[in-house]
Amino acid sequence: MRRPRVRLRRPRGTVEVASACVVGVAVIVLAVRVVVHAAAVLLDAWPVVPALAVLAGAATAWHTARSIAAGQAAAERLAVLRVTLAELDAGDDRVFEEALRSLLIRDGWGARRVGGRGDQAADVMGEHARLGRLVVQAKHTTVGGKVGVRVMYEVKGTAGPAHRARHAVVVTNGTFTRDAMAWGERHGVHWVDRDRLRRWAENGVALHELLELPARASRLGRAA
Incomplete structure (x- = not known):
């Protein structure tokens, strides 16, 4: 059985046009509120975000340095003895x-x-x-x-x-x-x-x- 095709049509008449405008305005208002709320959250947390970034960078640098040191120590041991x-x-x-x-x-x-x-x-x-x-x-x-x-x-x-x-x-x-x-x-x-x-x-x-x-x-x- 073929599925019926859904076709969108433009609003007709004054009532439908007005309703469409109201819905559009509501969507725009909702989107603006979401953006404002997100911006407020980021502004409130802005001291935390850089701190987290710094901590993440420090942790990455520490792990990298540790891996390099471990590799160098292993190479030194292998220079002495490898079986x-x-x-x-x-x-x-x-x-x-x-x-x-x-x-x-x-x-x-x-x-x-x-x-x-x-x-x-x-x-x-x-x-x-x-x-x-x-x-x-x-x-x-x-x-x-x-x-x-x-x-x-x-x-x-x-x-x-x-x-x-x-x-x-x-x-x-x-x-x-x-x-x-x-x-x-x-x-x-x-x-x-x-x-x-x-x-x-x-x-x-x-x-x-x-x-x-x-x-x-x-x-x-x-x-x-």
């Missing part, structure tokens, strides 16, 4: 642990390899003046291999009591199960999977920045 995932995959457990130790040293940690029998779930130990002590459990596996939640239990159980560490990290060149990642997030055991390992070893992001490790409280803060 590819292919190199990590090709090595054995000991090579993997030594590489993690070297990466921590590159990032400003005093680190040593402690892996072996009786290591109590700590393959690498790190010390940082601002961040405290860190223990790393290294899990070298085949590409696509998954680390389960049991490893998280073990690291959580020994990091503080046995090693007096503030931070516990499990690093693998594979992946983690969902349960392992969820349990680690809930109980403060950090995890570094293949994607995060690439950012750390190949892209130059420091481990503590990657994991957003909190600094320990200053002595002044503890005294207060």
